[in-house]
Every structure is written in C-alpha cells, then in structure tokens.
Amino acid sequence: MAIKYARRMDGLKGSEIRELLKLTENPEVISFAGGLPAPELFPxxxxxxxxxxxxxxxxxxxxxxxxxxxxxxxxxxxxxxxxxxxxxxxxxxxxxxxxxxxxxxxxxxxxxxxxxxxxxxxxxxxxxxxxxxxxxxxxxxxxxxxxxxxxxxxxxxxxxxxxxxxxxxxxxxxxxxxxxxxxxxxxxxxxxxxxxxxxxxxxxxxxxxxxxxxxxxxxxxxxxxxxxxxxxxxxxxxxxxxxxxxxxxxxxxxxxxxxxxxxxxxxxxxxxxxxxxxxxxxxYDLDKHVENIKEVYRKRRDLMLKTIAEEFPEGLEYTHPEGGLFTWVQLPKHLDSKVIMQKCLENNVAYVPGGSFFPNGGKENCFRLNYSTMPEEKIVEGIKRLGSVLKSFMEEKAEA
Amino acid sequence: MAIKYARRMDGLKGSEIRELLKLTENPEVISFAGGLPAPELFPxxxxxxxxxxxxxxxxxxxxxxxxxxxxxxxxxxxxxxxxxxxxxxxxxxxxxxxxxxxxxxxxxxxxxxxxxxxxxxxxxxxxxxxxxxxxxxxxxxxxxxxxxxxxxxxxxxxxxxxxxxxxxxxxxxxxxxxxxxxxxxxxxxxxxxxxxxxxxxxxxxxxxxxxxxxxxxxxxxxxxxxxxxxxxxxxxxxxxxxxxxxxxxxxxxxxxxxxxxxxxxxxxxxxxxxxxxxxxxxxYDLDKHVENIKEVYRKRRDLMLKTIAEEFPEGLEYTHPEGGLFTWVQLPKHLDSKVIMQKCLENNVAYVPGGSFFPNGGKENCFRLNYSTMPEEKIVEGIKRLGSVLKSFMEEKAEA
Missing domain, CATH: 3.40.640.10 (Type I PLP-dependent aspartate aminotransferase-like (Major domain))
Structure with missing residues (x-):
C-alpha cells in the first residue's frame, strides 16, 4: 500500500536546525546552533x-x-x-x-x-x-x-x-x-x-x-x-x-x-x-526588559567576536553584527562546513552549516554562530574548541 | 495597481459563522449560531x-x-x-x-x-x-x-x-x-x-x-x-x-x-x-470536569428539544443528538434559511443558515442550532422567538 500525498510533500524535508538541535541536546555540547533567547532573562x-x-x-x-x-x-x-x-x-x-x-x-x-x-x-x-x-x-x-x-x-x-x-x-x-x-x-x-x-x-x-x-x-x-x-x-x-x-x-x-x-x-x-x-x-516596562536583553547579548557578542579573533585561524571572514543573535563565518572555498560539523560534534561544539540558508543550495563554505544562548564561559570554551577544529582542517589542506 | 495573489485567494471567503457572530454580538440577540462552550464551566x-x-x-x-x-x-x-x-x-x-x-x-x-x-x-x-x-x-x-x-x-x-x-x-x-x-x-x-x-x-x-x-x-x-x-x-x-x-x-x-x-x-x-x-x-480529574459539562449540556439539549416541540410549526424535522453541541433543523423545500435569518435578527434571535455546510451549495432549507452556550431561560425565550418567525414564514407560504 502506498498512500498518495500532495506533491508538495515530495520536496519537504524537516528543518536542518531542528534535526541538529536534537544532536546537540547532549549537555556536554556547547551549541551555537540554535537561535534561542537566553532563558535566564525571561520575566x-x-x-x-x-x-x-x-x-x-x-x-x-x-x-x-x-x-x-x-x-x-x-x-x-x-x-x-x-x-x-x-x-x-x-x-x-x-x-x-x-x-x-x-x-x-x-x-x-x-x-x-x-x-x-x-x-x-x-x-x-x-x-x-x-x-x-x-x-x-x-x-x-x-x-x-x-x-x-x-x-x-x-x-x-x-x-x-x-x-x-x-x-x-x-x-x-x-x-x-x-x-x-x-x-x-x-x-x-x-x-x-x-x-x-x-x-x-x-x-x-x-x-x-x-x-x-x-x-x-x-x-x-x-x-x-x-x-x-x-x-x-x-x-x-x-x-x-x-x-x-x-x-x-x-x-x-x-x-x-x-x-x-x-x-x-x-x-x-x-x-x-x-x-x-x-x-x-x-x-511593566517592556522597553526596560529589552534593555536588559540587549546588555546581555551585547556582552556575549563582544566576547564571541574577541575570542574568534584570538582563536580562529587567519583568513576567515565574519560579520560584526550591530544587533540580533547571529554572526556568520566564511571559510575558504574548498572547505565544507557540513564535513567540519561532524568533527565539531566529536569535540562537543556545534553551529549551523551554511548550506541550508541558500534555497538553491551549492554554497557549503560558511556557517552561522549564535551568541544569545550560551553563558560567557561557554562561549569562550566553545569558540576555542571550534577554532581548534577549524585550524586542523585548514592545516590539513595546506599540507595536502 | 493590482497586487497579484495566489489563485486560492479568489475563492476564499471568510467563515460565514465568523461574520454572523459579529452581527450577533449585540447582547440583546439570543444567539444559537456559535459553537461556544459554556464559559461558566471553565476551570x-x-x-x-x-x-x-x-x-x-x-x-x-x-x-x-x-x-x-x-x-x-x-x-x-x-x-x-x-x-x-x-x-x-x-x-x-x-x-x-x-x-x-x-x-x-x-x-x-x-x-x-x-x-x-x-x-x-x-x-x-x-x-x-x-x-x-x-x-x-x-x-x-x-x-x-x-x-x-x-x-x-x-x-x-x-x-x-x-x-x-x-x-x-x-x-x-x-x-x-x-x-x-x-x-x-x-x-x-x-x-x-x-x-x-x-x-x-x-x-x-x-x-x-x-x-x-x-x-x-x-x-x-x-x-x-x-x-x-x-x-x-x-x-x-x-x-x-x-x-x-x-x-x-x-x-x-x-x-x-x-x-x-x-x-x-x-x-x-x-x-x-x-x-x-x-x-x-x-x-485534577478531567473526567469529572467533563461530567459537569455533560450534565449542563444535556439539560440544555433537553430544554431546547422540548421547547422546539412546543413552539415550532408542525412538519419540521430535527435531530435528537445523543451528545455534542448541535441540532439541525430541516425546513420545507421552498423555504430559504438565509432569508428567514434576516427576520430572525430583527427579532433578536440567530442560528447558522445551513447552506454553508454544503461545500457545493444548493441546499438552503436547513439550519444549525447550538444549545451549549445559552443559559436555560434564554433557550426557552430564543426558541419561542424563532418558532414565531418560522410560523410566519410557513403561514405566508400557505396563504400565498
């Protein structure tokens, strides 16, 4: 027996973020993959x-x-x-x-x-x-x-x-x-x-x-x-x-x-x-609440960007966001962020590979990092782990 | 300028029930149109x-x-x-x-x-x-x-x-x-x-x-x-x-x-x-809560059916529902429940005309009555008003 679905179901896949979030549920993983607000700020x-x-x-x-x-x-x-x-x-x-x-x-x-x-x-x-x-x-x-x-x-x-x-x-x-x-x-x-x-x-x-x-x-x-x-x-x-x-x-x-x-x-x-x-x-004053959120996220952004500058291999481009939850990292053309992600998960750190943000596909040398969810010590530790994985991939290529 | 919408928007009309509910918001109207649960039972x-x-x-x-x-x-x-x-x-x-x-x-x-x-x-x-x-x-x-x-x-x-x-x-x-x-x-x-x-x-x-x-x-x-x-x-x-x-x-x-x-x-x-x-x-005991709801709705159903039997003109068919929220009234073929509804609203009583429940249309001699929302005295009064409107339409036809 084969039930007939609408054609639109042929192409539909689950959100890559959702599937990834499942892999990163392990509390040992420092995940920069989600887009979650910081729960300690909830009223x-x-x-x-x-x-x-x-x-x-x-x-x-x-x-x-x-x-x-x-x-x-x-x-x-x-x-x-x-x-x-x-x-x-x-x-x-x-x-x-x-x-x-x-x-x-x-x-x-x-x-x-x-x-x-x-x-x-x-x-x-x-x-x-x-x-x-x-x-x-x-x-x-x-x-x-x-x-x-x-x-x-x-x-x-x-x-x-x-x-x-x-x-x-x-x-x-x-x-x-x-x-x-x-x-x-x-x-x-x-x-x-x-x-x-x-x-x-x-x-x-x-x-x-x-x-x-x-x-x-x-x-x-x-x-x-x-x-x-x-x-x-x-x-x-x-x-x-x-x-x-x-x-x-x-x-x-x-x-x-x-x-x-x-x-x-x-x-x-x-x-x-x-x-x-x-x-x-x-x-209550929602403006004041938003100010608290901004203060925390700004600190986290600053810390993430500073640690990236210190820990990532040279030659990578990334956004300096003026607000919001995310920064975006560009890798050299030959690197595939999905492949690197496997190694990251072995090292208990995670991001979202960039490919799924391109509706027509074809661009894998980029990834998204979230800085709103993780507390500061985990941002430092996670970016260090990530930097070390990225270095290994960039050196490997240089050696090859 | 004309914005182009998807074809599906051509045929979409707002729910007739929703539009009717707006007309029946006047507190003087005894409305049997909605499908609302009785709010006095909410926990x-x-x-x-x-x-x-x-x-x-x-x-x-x-x-x-x-x-x-x-x-x-x-x-x-x-x-x-x-x-x-x-x-x-x-x-x-x-x-x-x-x-x-x-x-x-x-x-x-x-x-x-x-x-x-x-x-x-x-x-x-x-x-x-x-x-x-x-x-x-x-x-x-x-x-x-x-x-x-x-x-x-x-x-x-x-x-x-x-x-x-x-x-x-x-x-x-x-x-x-x-x-x-x-x-x-x-x-x-x-x-x-x-x-x-x-x-x-x-x-x-x-x-x-x-x-x-x-x-x-x-x-x-x-x-x-x-x-x-x-x-x-x-x-x-x-x-x-x-x-x-x-x-x-x-x-x-x-x-x-x-x-x-x-x-x-x-x-x-x-x-x-x-x-x-x-x-x-x-x-809490949801079963017990449901028992309370059933007791109230059963009484309201009984009262509505009894009052219909007393107040409606002869020759109309209607459901004796064993549960749920609704009964359904069949009129003689020549009557249009949308036309009658206008007269009902003048008399501060409302139902849902039956036509919109037929996806291909063409059947107007029927309507839906809800008995879960209105308290008992309003059920009696509303069915009396409705019966009187229905009688006027059935007599009119008989005279014509």
Whole structure:
C-alpha cells in the first residue's frame, strides 16, 4: 500500500536546525546552533502575577474563543510600539496576531504563491522562511548580497528579466543568518525599486529592537507609500517565545487576506496568552526588559567576536553584527562546513552549516554562530574548541 | 495597481459563522449560531493555581522554544485518554500537538491535497473543515447521509466511479452541523470499504466525549488496521478553547508529514499552554470536569428539544443528538434559511443558515442550532422567538 500525498510533500524535508538541535541536546555540547533567547532573562515572576490577574479579572473571556484578528488591546500595544520603534504610522486595525512570526511566513506563502511563482530573497536567507514558502511550490531566486545586505543593482536586474515574481522576502535588520543590516540609503533605493515594480515585500523583523550599537533605522514599512510591505514582528526575541505570539502588519487589502487564511488555519491565536502579554505591557516596562536583553547579548557578542579573533585561524571572514543573535563565518572555498560539523560534534561544539540558508543550495563554505544562548564561559570554551577544529582542517589542506 | 495573489485567494471567503457572530454580538440577540462552550464551566480557579505552579517549577522551560511534536507528558496524557475514551491503542509518539483541531484540518489539506484532487465528505459537513481544505484547491464530493450518518452504499459507489479521491473527511460522533452519530455497524462497514480502497480518512472528533445518553462507540481510529485513519482531537470542548490546544493522532508515516508541516507553519504549539494543560491533567480529574459539562449540556439539549416541540410549526424535522453541541433543523423545500435569518435578527434571535455546510451549495432549507452556550431561560425565550418567525414564514407560504 502506498498512500498518495500532495506533491508538495515530495520536496519537504524537516528543518536542518531542528534535526541538529536534537544532536546537540547532549549537555556536554556547547551549541551555537540554535537561535534561542537566553532563558535566564525571561520575566518568570512577573508572568506569575500576570497569569493570576488575568484569570481573576477576566477568566471566562480569557479561556473562551475570541476574534480571528486578535485581542484589541494587544493589537493597540503593538501598533504603538511599531510606531515608536519602527517609525511606522499604523493602528490596531493594521495588525493581525499570529503564532510567532513563523506563522506570518506561512501565511505569506499561502496568500501570494501559486506553484511555479518566483520568490526573491537575500542570498543567504532564513531557512525557516525558505521551508515555509516551499510548501507552496515556488522557485527561489537568490539576489546577491554584500556586507550591507541585498545589492540593489542585482535586484533591479532580476526584476527586469524575471516573470512571475510574486513577492520579495527580506530581513533588513540583523539578518538571519548573516547578522547584516541594510543602511538607510539601501532601504531608500529598495523602496524606490519596489514602488516602480509594485511587488509585495515581506519584511521580517524579529530582531530589530535588539540593537547594541549605532543608530536604529526606519523600517521598510515606514517608507511604504503604496501598501506593498507586509511587516512581520514577534514577541519571541524581545519577550519570550513560549507563548508563540507574533504579528503581521499590512495594508487593509493584504491584511484581510491574511485574516481569511488565519481563520482556516487555526481560527485565532491563544486568547489567554494574548491577554497575558497585553497585561504585561500594561503593567511593566517592556522597553526596560529589552534593555536588559540587549546588555546581555551585547556582552556575549563582544566576547564571541574577541575570542574568534584570538582563536580562529587567519583568513576567515565574519560579520560584526550591530544587533540580533547571529554572526556568520566564511571559510575558504574548498572547505565544507557540513564535513567540519561532524568533527565539531566529536569535540562537543556545534553551529549551523551554511548550506541550508541558500534555497538553491551549492554554497557549503560558511556557517552561522549564535551568541544569545550560551553563558560567557561557554562561549569562550566553545569558540576555542571550534577554532581548534577549524585550524586542523585548514592545516590539513595546506599540507595536502 | 493590482497586487497579484495566489489563485486560492479568489475563492476564499471568510467563515460565514465568523461574520454572523459579529452581527450577533449585540447582547440583546439570543444567539444559537456559535459553537461556544459554556464559559461558566471553565476551570478558572484551578488554572490560577496551575499557572503559578508551572511558572514556579519550570518557568524558564515553559517560556522557551520546545519541540515541534509537543510536550511529551501532554502527549502521553492524550494517548492514555484516547485509549480509554476512543478505544485506541496508541502511544505519545503517535500524537502531534496542534493549535486546536482546526490546525489539524489545515494540515490534512496541506499533506494530502493537490489542486483538483477530490475530498469526500458527509453532506452536510463542518464548514470550518470545508474552508480549511478549500485553500488547497480540491473538488468536494458530498456523500449522501441519513439519520445514521454517511450512507455506505453511496460511499462505495462514489469510490468506484471517482478518480483522484485523496481523502475522506468524516465526523462520526455528534456531527457538526447535524448532531448525528454513526452506529457501530456503519463504522465497521466504513472501515471495510476504506481498507479495500486504501484512502486516508480524517476522523474529526472534537465532541466524542460529550455523550449524554446511549453507549459510547469505538472510534474509527480504534478499528484502523492499515494506518489510514488520522484522528483529530481537541481540548476546546472538554476543557476550554482559549489555550488553542488540540492534537493529531496518526500512523508514524502520516504523522511525520504533519510534523514537517507544523515546523513550517508555526514551529510548535505554545510551550506554556501545553505544560499548563498537562499539569491540570496531573492534578485534577478531567473526567469529572467533563461530567459537569455533560450534565449542563444535556439539560440544555433537553430544554431546547422540548421547547422546539412546543413552539415550532408542525412538519419540521430535527435531530435528537445523543451528545455534542448541535441540532439541525430541516425546513420545507421552498423555504430559504438565509432569508428567514434576516427576520430572525430583527427579532433578536440567530442560528447558522445551513447552506454553508454544503461545500457545493444548493441546499438552503436547513439550519444549525447550538444549545451549549445559552443559559436555560434564554433557550426557552430564543426558541419561542424563532418558532414565531418560522410560523410566519410557513403561514405566508400557505396563504400565498
């Protein structure tokens, strides 16, 4: 007997990150593979008080079904916060509450993509987005990048010569996996091109608030005059991921499609979680909480970059991220980070091999390092182990 | 400017129930339209204690990311409960935690359906499932039903003569919208046919535990020898819907596809909600809680049926449901329940017109009544109002 599945199941593989996380569950492994926030910063005590308050004050409503769009006070908090942090000018009616921003990625695929349509993205790009879109059967065209993000001349060339481009997926702030940020000039040039070609843009922004240095930059959404930009936000990195709450902010026309899709997908986000997070924002200072997170992550980033400079073999390039959770390491062309990963696991250290961040594959000489999860002494020890493995591979080649 | 969406967005309409619920938000309306559980039965105080316990004992883990499959102790609770209530023989490894069973419906569409594939379902069927599947572009074939559910001769005839049948969607217990239950003989006959044709079955079972009378019947999943049945369960009706927790139980092969799809869709269900519901099942007696729900719903069903018998015009047929949340009313062929609904809203009473439960449309002389949400005095008053509207329509026709 052979059950017949949809064609989209032929190509679907589990996320490489998830499979790797399983291998790295061994507590002896120092893992720079995940993208987990530091759990010691979670507002556990505050949420104890909040849970009791919400159930005491509004228990029956909090445990009941509610509207697909989301809990209005939370939508209003998010709109206010976006206007302050991302320089937008939006209201609660522009916001749909989703299960993390990952659900917004899935919905973007569902709303925009037919089989064979084209998605443009940065090369490399976030593999969770690539996997979400793949379910809808698109072709990916990777637009080349430099240390300032997507290269605009390449984007325009691609748009001029490509049919069926249905959306452009970008992460302009502290990109996953590279940690790179687009400067203001590039954002402006991007929006000019977008307005000319009128292609919807998915601006994925889970890390934007986690800036350790430099000036914070306006979101693409804030420069969007034609209602083309769909902004995806998340509480996972600025608060905690366990509630699975994120949001989509888009024009009325596009948002109405996302709301339809949400109805069919799971009716609504958790009523009680929405009320709890909203109540936290009523009673506590989320900005102060984010400041604490930034302070810890900045120290960890600094320590990781310093230890990399000391311990890695010479001649490797890596990002100096101005914020976010990741740095990205480029190896010489002849090295394969998947092969090196095997040796790393023998030495109890782990990263994510870079290949899976390229939707069309073919680039294996790179990897992603996360610095938000591990405490400082483990960062030092892990980077030392990794440096030693990398040296062995680079010397081996030199000898061969 | 016209943004190009995926073709699937052409046909998608918002759920008629959701739109109606908006009209019936006016507190003067006695609404039998929703499918809401009675909020006065929610375990508000217990969940206050549970939330504090979970955050105190396991706060950091509860607020962090976790595995896509779900929290193992909750998966184990669910497997135990299914084995006891639905006569299955499953383990935690057969369970995926989803955002309500609605998400399992969306995933079923994503896993099994290419555009143009055929879904068989009962006629009528649950409109939330119809809307979820529609996103994947299938054709629906409605298999005729009688008061004992799907008619097996009709099913076999359809299977003999139809190509590309990719899945069969059924609700054998207290069906939404009709309230009908398949007797044991029909379940056995169904499984014989399924095993012969080897077509995957989605057994949607959100109400199965809410039986007020008669003997509880084995689930289709319990008779599944070939791994063809995908069982969808939910905490929404036996506990509360606000946490958005449900589950999918399927063979290892099928479940692995659902897990892949969950990764791309939203990574995982809420970590903290899973731990809270699991802790409730550790410390409290969910069976006792379900008994309380059943007692209240049985009384409301009895009262609704008694009042219908007294207040409705003669000659209407309606279900005597042995459990669940709904009864279903058949009008004479010439009447349109959407037209009558306008008059009902003027008289501050509401139901769901039956047409939207038929994926291929064309049947308007029926409607669904919910008896779980409204307190008893409102059931009596609402059915009186409804009876009076129905009488006016039946008399009008008689006069015309």
């Amino acid at each position: 556990v005590e505050e949420m104890e008080k909040i849970s009791v308050l919400v159930l005491e004050e509004q228990g029956r409503q909090a445990l009941q079904y509610s509207t697909t769009e989301g809990y209005n006070p939370l939508r209003a908090h998010i709109a206010d916060r976006m206007n302050s942090k991302s320089k937008t000018n939006v209201t609660k009616d522009d916001i749909l509450i989703t299960n993390g921003s990952q659900q917004g990625l899935d919905f973007a695929g569902k709303v925009f993509l037919d089989e064979g349509d084209v998605v443009l993205c940065e090369s490399p790009s976030y593999l969770g987005a690539i996997n979400a879109f793949k379910a809808y059967g698109p072709k990916f065209i990777e637009v080349p990048t430099d240390s300032n993000g997507m290269i605009m001349e390449e984007l325009e060339k691609t748009l001029q010569t490509t049919e069926r481009v249905k959306m452009i997926y970008v992460i302009p702030d502290f990109q996953n996996p590279t940690g790179r940020t687009w400067p203001i000039e590039r954002r402006k040039a991007f929006m000019e091109i977008i307005n000319k070609y009128e292609i919807p843009v998915i601006e994925d922004n889970p890390y934007g608030e986690l800036r350790f240095e430099g000036e914070s930059l306006p979101s693409l959404k804030s420069m969007d005059k034609k209602g083309l930009v769909v902004f995806l936000g998340s509480f996972s990195k600025i608060f905690c991921p366990g509630y699975r709450l994120g949001w989509t902010c888009a024009s009325e026309e596009i948002l109405s499609k996302f709301i339809f899709v949400k109805q069919g997908a799971d009716l609504q986000a958790s009523t009680i979680s929405q009320r709890e997070v909203s109540k936290f924002m009523d009673l | 508000v105080e217990e969940m206050e204690k549970i939330s504090v316990l979970v955050l105190e004992e396991q706060g950091r883990q509860a607020l962090q990311y976790s595995t896509t499959e779900g929290y193992n102790p909750l998966r184990a609770h669910i497997a135990d409960r299914m084995n006891s209530k639905s006569k299955t023989n499953v383990t935690k490894d057969d369970i995926l935690i989803t955002n309500g069973s609605q998400q399992g419906l969306d995933f079923a569409g994503k896993v099994f359906l290419d555009e143009g594939d055929v879904v068989l379902c009962e006629s009528p069927s649950y409109l939330g499932a119809i809307n979820a599947f529609k996103a994947y572009g299938p054709k629906f074939i409605e298999v005729p039903t009688d008061s004992n559910g799907m008619i097996m001769e009709e099913l076999e005839k359809t299977l003999q003569t139809t190509e590309r049948v990719k899945m069969i969607y059924v609700i054998p217990d207290f069906q939404n919208p009709t309230g009908r239950t398949w007797p044991i003989e029909r379940r056995k006959a169904f499984m014989e046919i399924i095993n012969k044709y080897e077509i995957p079955v989605i057994e949607d079972n959100p109400y199965g535990e809410l039986r007020f009378e008669g003997e509880s019947l084995p689930s289709l999943k319990s008779m599944d020898k070939k791994g063809l049945v995908v069982f969808l369960g939910s905490f929404s009706k036996i506990f509360c819907p606000g946490y958005r927790l449900g589950w999918t139980c399927a063979s290892e092969e099928i479940l692995s596809k659902f897990i892949f799809v969950k990764q791309g869709a939203d990574l995982q269900a809420s970590t903290i909600s899973q731990r809270e519901v699991s802790k409730f099942m550790d410390l």
